Amino acid sequence: MAELGMAVPSSAGLSIDRVTKRFGEQTAVDALSLTINPGEFVALLGPSGCGKTTMLRMLAGFETVNDGTIQLANRTLASADIHVPPEQRNMAMVFQSYALWPHMSVADNVGYPVKLRGLRGAAYHQKVQQALALVELDAYADRMPQALSGGQRQRVALARCLVSDPSVVLLDEPLANLDRHLRATMEHSFRDFHQRTGATLVYVTHDQTEAMALADKIAVMKAGKLVQWGAPETLYRQPRTAWVAGFIGQGSQLKVAAGHPGKRLEGAALMRGLNAITSERTQSVLVRPEHIQISTQAPVAHQLAAQVESVIFRGERYELSLRLPSGETLLAYHHIAPDLGSQVAVDLQQGWCLEPEQ
Numbered sequence: 001m002a003e004l005g006m007a008v009p010s011s012a013g014l015s016i017d018r019v020t021k022r023f024g025e026q027t028a029v030d031a032l033s034l035t036i037n038p039g040e041f042v043a044l045l046g047p048s049g050c051g052k053t054t055m056l057r058m059l060a061g062f063e064t065v066n067d068g069t070i071q072l073a074n075r076t077l078a079s080a081d082i083h084v085p086p087e088q089r090n091m092a093m094v095f096q097s098y099a100l101w102p103h104m105s106v107a108d109n110v111g112y113p114v115k116l117r118g119l120r121g122a123a124y125h126q127k128v129q130q131a132l133a134l135v136e137l138d139a140y141a142d143r144m145p146q147a148l149s150g151g152q153r154q155r156v157a158l159a160r161c162l163v164s165d166p167s168v169v170l171l172d173e174p175l176a177n178l179d180r181h182l183r184a185t186m187e188h189s190f191r192d193f194h195q196r197t198g199a200t201l202v203y204v205t206h207d208q209t210e211a212m213a214l215a216d217k218i219a220v221m222k223a224g225k226l227v228q229w230g231a232p233e234t235l236y237r238q239p240r241t242a243w244v245a246g247f248i249g250q251g252s253q254l255k256v257a258a259g260h261p262g263k264r265l266e267g268a269a270l271m272r273g274l275n276a277i278t279s280e281r282t283q284s285v286l287v288r289p290e291h292i293q294i295s296t297q298a299p300v301a302h303q304l305a306a307q308v309e310s311v312i313f314r315g316e317r318y319e320l321s322l323r324l325p326s327g328e329t330l331l332a333y334h335h336i337a338p339d340l341g342s343q344v345a346v347d348l349q350q351g352w353c354l355e356p357e358q
């Protein structure tokens with residue numbers, strides 16, 4: 001950023017304190033609290049209808065708040081009595097649809113927000129050129145939006161939001177309209193964009209792999225409520241409930257007679273706990289596929305026997321669905337494809353004990 005001579009946006013932290021939004025009888029966002037540090041890349045993640053977009057729109061100022069407060073670097077932007085309008089929040093929003101003006105060139109699209117503020121001449125052109133350089137589109141300044149790919153259009157939208165040096169950039173499912181290959185490329189662009197600008201980014205998505213790949217921290221939402229808030233690794237390794245475990249990454253949930261919620265269960269205790277009688281197996285444990293070892297030999301004393309129910313080729317490995325003696329299914333990876341219906345020996349190396357759902 002500095003070598004491009006553009007002012008580093010003074011990224012600011014956001015404090016969301018028990019924010020609630022109701023639409024008639026329905027509570028779209030329910031007493032949600034989050035503290036977002038300056039320069040952090042945060043994803044709001046959850047299934048359709050959980051309130052992510054509503055939360056983002058309240059941050060932007062497109063929706064009012066019924067209860068709670070939103071603060072940007074100690075300035076109150078929204079509460080039950082205060083509503084700072086969007087244009088006074090020093091935030092920029094990037095939409096799923098890019099929202100570029102079709103009759104304006106790339107450079108004119110990017111420069112529009114600063115032209116509105118009265119910037120003209122050399123200073124204007126320099127600002128536009130720098131914003132385009134940040135998203136590596138300097139060579140496309142004179143093109144019309146129709147002559148760009150979806151990924152390039154999204155980068156124009158990013159440059160346009162950057163040009164006004166926002167403290168916070170809000171992104172609403174910005175990759176939803178792109179194909180899988182382009183999404184992967186754009187994930188790199190977003191990470192790069194974040195590193196170069198140091199802006200605070202709040203990114204809405206329902207795609208957990210996208211959130212995991214991009215964000216420093218993820219807020220997992222369900223029915224308007226925050227269910228877990230943490231780094232991607234923490235959510236993956238230590239999901240709080242069965243619902244979060246099912247939403248983030250792959251894995252199997254088994255009932256065991258061992259362990260305590262919020263604690264790791266080591267292999268030996270996990271295997272003993274699985275062998276207990278059904279009525280004693282009350283603790284739900286998440287077992288990730290990378291913590292399962294499969295052998296096509298006959299099981300020895302401490303191992304479980306499982307039947308191979310399905311085998312899917314995933315390129316670098318096979319994904320197996322195994323049926324355990326308890327009737328539960330187990331997702332495992334293996335480097336060769338065992339025969340369907342054959343028996344394999346299973347070793348579980350560790351599990352994570354989940355809290356009961358509230």
Ligand SMILES: Nc1ncnc2c1ncn2[C@@H]1O[C@H](COP(=O)(O)OP(=O)(O)OP(=O)(O)O)[C@@H](O)[C@H]1O
Nearest residue numbers: 023026028046047048049050051052053054055206
């Ligand atoms: N303007 C509105 N009027 C009435 N209800 C609304 C309004 N906006 C959102 N809602 C409702 O609030 C809930 C949350 O919607 P929101 O768009 O925030 O969810 P989302 O998590 O972003 O979903 P998606 O991923 O499908 O966009 C939904 O049940 C939705 O129908």
